[in-house]
Amino acid sequence: MSAGEKAKAKTEQAKGKSKEAMGRAVGNERMTAEGQAEKSKGDARQAKEKTKDAFKR
Template sequence: MSAGEKAKAKAEQVVGKAVRKAAHAMGKDTTAAKGAALETRGKARETKETSKDRFGRH
């Protein structure tokens, strides 16, 4: 996995989790859902890059 893509994936996960937890604490359901979506997108990006590494495709 390229270092840039790995950093992007982790950043999306961290930011998404922070947004989700803060919005949930304030009772903002729509913003919490957006944070959860961002976190999921980061996990998907990480999974994609990991699978590319395992199958040797770049």
């Protein structure tokens, strides 16, 4: 996994998780949904990079 893509994935996951938690804390369903989507995007990016690494070897 390239370091840049790995960092992007981790950043998206963390940002999404915090946004989701903040949305739940203030009762904002839209913010919660946006956080979940952002976290999922980071998860997908990480999975893609892991798959690329598996085929490199």
